Each structure stands twice: as C-alpha cells, then as structure tokens.
Amino acid sequence: MLEIFGFLLGALVNLKGTAHYFEWGVIQISYANLVVIIIMVVIFILALAIPFPQHRARRSNEN
Amino acid sequence: MRTDSRIESSSSQIDEAEVSRQWTSRLRRSLAGKLPPEKLLPDTQPAYVASWIYVFGVLTLAALAMVAISGAILALEGPDWWHNSPEGLFVNSMHLWSVELFFFFMVIHLWGKFFMSAWRGRRGLTWVTGVLAFLLSIGAAFTGYLSQQNLDSQWISTQAKDAMNSTGIGAVFNVLNFGQMFMWHILLLPLLVVIVVAIHVLLVRYRGVVPPVGSVPRSEEHKPWKGRVRPYDIVKEASIAFTIVAILTLLFSAVFSSPDDPAVTLKQWAQVDPVDFVQTAQTELAGTSESATYGPPYNNQSGYVQSLGPISLQRFAGVSYPINSAQDYVLGPLETFKPGNPALASALSTFESASKAQQASWVAAFGKADAHLTVSNGQLIYPKGQYGPVPALMSNLLVMARSGGLDNALESHSGFYGTDYTKPLLFLADGGYFASIGQKYHLLGNEWGMTNETGNFPGQAWLWLYTFWYQIPPMATSGNGDVLVMSIMALLTLAFVVFPYIPGLRRIPEKVPVYRAIWRRYYREEES
Numbered sequence: 283m284l285e286i287f288g289f290l291l292g293a294l295v296n297l298k299g300t301a302h303y304f305e306w307g308v309i310q311i312s313y314a315n316l317v318v319i320i321i322m323v324v325i326f327i328l329a330l331a332i333p334f335p336q337h338r339a340r341r342s343n344e345n
Numbered sequence: 346m347r348t349d350s351r352i353e354s355s356s357s358q359i360d361e362a363e364v365s366r367q368w369t370s371r372l373r374r375s376l377a378g379k380l381p382p383e384k385l386l387p388d389t390q391p392a393y394v395a396s397w398i399y400v401f402g403v404l405t406l407a408a409l410a411m412v413a414i415s416g417a418i419l420a421l422e423g424p425d426w427w428h429n430s431p432e433g434l435f436v437n438s439m440h441l442w443s444v445e446l447f448f449f450f451m452v453i454h455l456w457g458k459f460f461m462s463a464w465r466g467r468r469g470l471t472w473v474t475g476v477l478a479f480l481l482s483i484g485a486a487f488t489g490y491l492s493q494q495n496l497d498s499q500w501i502s503t504q505a506k507d508a509m510n511s512t513g514i515g516a517v518f519n520v521l522n523f524g525q526m527f528m529w530h531i532l533l534l535p536l537l538v539v540i541v542v543a544i545h546v547l548l549v550r551y552r553g554v555v556p557p558v559g560s561v562p563r564s565e566e567h568k569p570w571k572g573r574v575r576p577y578d579i580v581k582e583a584s585i586a587f588t589i590v591a592i593l594t595l596l597f598s599a600v601f602s603s604p605d606d607p608a609v610t611l612k613q614w615a616q617v618d619p620v621d622f623v624q625t626a627q628t629e630l631a632g633t634s635e636s637a638t639y640g641p642p643y644n645n646q647s648g649y650v651q652s653l654g655p656i657s658l659q660r661f662a663g664v665s666y667p668i669n670s671a672q673d674y675v676l677g678p679l680e681t682f683k684p685g686n687p688a689l690a691s692a693l694s695t696f697e698s699a700s701k702a703q704q705a706s707w708v709a710a711f712g713k714a715d716a717h718l719t720v721s722n723g724q725l726i727y728p729k730g731q732y733g734p735v736p737a738l739m740s741n742l743l744v745m746a747r748s749g750g751l752d753n754a755l756e757s758h759s760g761f762y763g764t765d766y767t768k769p770l771l772f773l774a775d776g777g778y779f780a781s782i783g784q785k786y787h788l789l790g791n792e793w794g795m796t797n798e799t800g801n802f803p804g805q806a807w808l809w810l811y812t813f814w815y816q817i818p819p820m821a822t823s824g825n826g827d828v829l830v831m832s833i834m835a836l837l838t839l840a841f842v843v844f845p846y847i848p849g850l851r852r853i854p855e856k857v858p859v860y861r862a863i864w865r866r867y868y869r870e871e872e873s
Contacts, residue, residue: 295600297801301787308816310793315806318449326453329397330862336395 384550386580392573393557393867400586401454402549407586408447409542411594413535415440416489420531424494428605437605438598441802444486445597446590448807451479460859462852463555464845466566471552474545476842481538483807488530490805491520496606497799499766500788502526503774504795511651511827513662516642521767557864558855560871604799606786609779611755611769615746618778619720622746623739625776627715629670630735631708634775637670643771644668651828659828666767674772675742678754682745689741692734699733707733723747790815810837 302313311319364370418436419427426433455475464472487505491498502520509515519525556566615622628634638648642665650659676693683690696704711732719726725740745751755772757765773779780789788794793812798804811834820826820833845851854860861868 297601298604298799299801301797301799301801303787303792308813310816311806311809312787312797312801312804314798314801314803315796318445318803318806322449322453326398326456329401329453329457330859332397334395334397334866 379551380547387550387577388579389574390577391554391556391570392575393560393864394554394577395575395866396863398453398457398863399554400582401450401457403582403586404450404590405447405454406542406546407583407590408443408450408594409538410587411443411590412440412447413539415443415594416531416535428494428607434602434605435598438601438603439594440489441603442597442601443590443594444489445803446593447482448486451482452807455479457863460854460857461555461863462558462854462860464851465555465558465563466552466568468548468552468555468567469845471545471548472845473842474541474548476844478538478541478545480838480842481534481541485530485534485538486805486807488526488534491526492523492530493605494523495608496782496786497604498523499608499770499773499779500783500786501795502766503770503779504788504790507649508827508831510642510649511659511825512831513658515659516662516665519642519666519765519767521770522765524764527764557867558860560864560867601802604802606799609773609782610749611746611751611773612749614773614776614778615743615751618776618781619723619725619743619747620718621776621778623718623720623725623743624715625772626675626739626742627708627712627735628775629674629772630676630738631705631712632670633712634670636668636674636771636775639668642666651825653825653828653832668768668771673768674755675738678745678751679738679741681754682741682750686741688737692737692741695734696738703733707731707735711735711739791821810834 297314304311304313304316415436419433419440422433422436427437428434458472458475487501491502491505505520506515509518509520518529552567553569556570560572561568611622625634629637632638635649636643638646640646640648640650641659641663644664644667650657652660676697679689679693683693696707699707710730711727714728714730714732717728720743723744725736725743727736742751745754752769755769757768783789783794786797786799788797788799793809793816795812796804796806796808811830814820814830814833815826820829823829840847
C-alpha cells in the first residue's frame, strides 16, 4: 500500500535534468534558486499591497 | 487518621511569608506577572496589526513544525529507508520542501520586521533572538545537507572542510564525519533552534507587537498599546498556517520529489577511472597529495594552512584527525588484503624493509610514469622502469578498490559517532574523478557551488553572501581565502545580530517608506 502511495506521489515534474544557470559577471545562480528568490520578492510586495481583511476595532481593554 | 490530622495541623502552621520568599514562589509570581495567560494566548491585538506581512511569522513556525515532523520520521527510519523506498523518498521530499518553505517564510518575516524597525521600544532582544534563530537554522540546514549520505553531502563536506579547518573549528566540528554531523542535525541544533524560537515568541508576547513609526513618542514605544484593538484568534491563525504549510509541502513533494544522487564510492572510482585512482594512490604513497601535505587538523604539514596576518587558528587548533596518507590509504589497507596473496605479501615486505630513500626513489620513478599508465581488463599496465615493488602494490590496491574492499577498510565504524567518512572522502577528494563529477553538476566553488543542488532543484540560496565573497579578489585568489571569507562573515553576522544597537544604522528603516505601506490603514485612519 505504501509502495503504491509512494509510486503515485513520485515526481510529476522532473527536476533531475540538466540544470540551467543565470550568469552576470561574477554572479552565477541556478534558475531554481533565482525563481525562489523572485517569488519571495513578489510575495513580499503582494503582502504589502493586498489589503488585509477589515475587522471591527474597539478601544483597548487596557484603557 | 492521626497522620491526616498531623498533616492538616502542620499545613495550617505554614509560614506564608516563608513560602512567599521561596525561589519557586518568586519565579511563579514573576512569570505570572510578565506573561499572564491573556498575554500568552491573546484574543485581541492592536488594530494596527492589519497587514499580510504579519502572517509570515506564524507561517515560519508552522513550517518549522513540519520540518520537525518529517525529520523525526527520517531519523527513526534511517538512511536505507529514505534512499531506497518510495515512501522514504517521499518523506525525504517533505523534509526538503518544508525546509525550503521555512526559509522562504522566515526571510519574508525578517524583511518585514526590518522595515518596521521592529526593535524599537526595548524590543532589541526580540530581533537578536530572531536573527539567532535564523543563523542556527542555517547551521541545522547545513548539517542536514551533510547528513544525506549521497553525492551532494559528499561534495558539500569536502568543499566546506577548508573553511572550517581555516578557523580551527574543523578540529572539533568535522564535516566529513557523518555520525557527528547527523548528531548535530537531529539533536543539538534543532534543540537550540527550538529554544531560541521559543524565547523569541515569548519576547514577542511579553513586549507586544511594535507600534507604527511615529504613532507614539519614542520614549513610550515600549509601553502597552492604549489605542484601538481588534479581535485576534491566535489558535485559529496557527491552525490555518499549519494547514497551508502541510498542503504546500505535500504538493511540492508530490510534484517535484527531491534530488538523491547516489554517493560516489572508491569502488566506483576504481572501476570508472582506474588510471586516476592509481595516479592518486601514487601521490598518497609519495606523500604529495592534498591530504598528505594539508596540515592541521590532519597532519603537521603546511600545504593548506591558512592564517589571518600572523595568526593561524588552524595551526593553533592542532592535529585532531591524524592522516598518514601512505599508511592509511595504501600500506595499511593492503596489509588486510595480504592473507592468501603471497605476491602482495612479498611486495609489502620488500617495500617496508627498504630504506626511506629507496622507497622515495621507487615511488618517484613510478610517479614519472603516471602519464603512460593504462588499465586493461582490470590489469595495471605501465612502462618499464625502476619502480621496485610499487607496481605490485598499486595493482593490488586497484583490485582491492574494484572489489569494494577499500571502502570497507577506510570507513571508520569506531568511536562515539559510529560512521566516519573522513578518510575515504579525503582520498576521493585528492583525485580528479570526484572533481569531474562536481564540475558536471555545476558544484565547483567558482560556480557558486555551495548554493546549488544537483539538477534543477533549489539549493541553499541563503548561503549566497558567504559564497559571493569567494568570487572576488583577494579571496578568489588568496591562499588564505577561506579564513578571509569566514572573518568577513563573522563580522557581518555580528553586525546583523546587534543591528538594533548600532547608532545610525538602526534608524535606516525609518527613512525608507516601506513601513508606511505596512501600516497604511493606521496612518490613513489617523489622518482622516
């Protein structure tokens, strides 16, 4: 059962092929790392830009 | 009955003042005063905490929980399971992707806290513990990469050893010792990470979330928020965060799996590139290989000893894993291969009974024939020369390696940590075969190899700054490059940790208007 589960959940996308790299002067970075960093920056910007759900505020209990 | 009466009687006679003075009572009062239940598990929070940037802290904690769960399963089942069974590989993938998510969320959380200058109002220690958690996590991830028992872990350990050795740390922290790295990875570092993260979270609850820049006078930023609050269900938030992390981890594991290139063995090396194997073995016997001439922590040579000005911590730390290349890689293993092999016994006897000068002469002469060596059907073929018994020694070592016997002879299963690959990995790294595999996978130092994984998997991108320094002069060309990089990183890391206490620098985020985006609703409502 576990083997079937493992087989079914084998890689659907093969990342084990030849790697590709972005090179700019001394900078060399794999596209995999570059994609992760770009997604990180995009999510950071989205986290700043997307409005947070509004809640009804009340005065502090400590007042 | 009489006993009960005595207890009741003595209970009523307890000196309340004395009990109150007890260390236990004092600690309880102190904890209850600083962290009452409503602070530990709040149901409201300041109304300005209204940005998605705040969710990345709890997402980081959720990912840490997933890392711990998947890691615990891997540790219980062991390397054979995670290498050779589909379900083991799947849990290995879960561990990899939860670690990627952990760093992903933690870095965004860190960016957010930086732009909030979240250390304001006596919250410096909260920043310090957060950065320490980040640094310890890098250490935990690094030892995890070393503990995989595959090509990646072999490569990273042979590359990282120089940086560790150059600072003297390598004398006690041996990245080539799988058993020791595994212990750091599954016990010592996770324990430290969890302790520091726990302190960090408690400090957040104790100090409260930093108020928006300019919302209160600077002298009052440490005081409890007196303004508007909003409902906050911390348990619900944590549950949703864990669910999201679990779904992402399972999804990435199913879709992408994880890399697991098999470890390189001496047997494989001797079969695939026997000439390189014999050439390397000759340098071990001659005492001219990298391992033989390295210096501390392997021997007292000076070929790879680094220093910062007049100071060499590497030399100071001394020899802790003695390597005698001729004895450890050639003569010693052949002694175990001698029984039932009279020709080898004779060759060993001839070599060992000869003078040092004669031995050196034979080995040097064989070394000069290096370029003309060939191997046909497993037999070493070499040009005629005055080599003494050296060809017989090399031929037998090749046969021994091709059978897998040399791997067994060099792996150490003695000592506290059980499995130590120091000797076979150093031997492997002395040859050209292992380097050619590293080059094939784009893992060389000048290719930012430390940040790369094999294939198209994301690697240790968080080591980008450390790797960057190796690419530029003088580190790229200096014989002291490792100790220079480690020194620079030590200074930058220290500055990173104590950033809230550096005058001038600590105010920089307040001059960058990112914080206005984080708290824009608060500022808008204040202005209106």
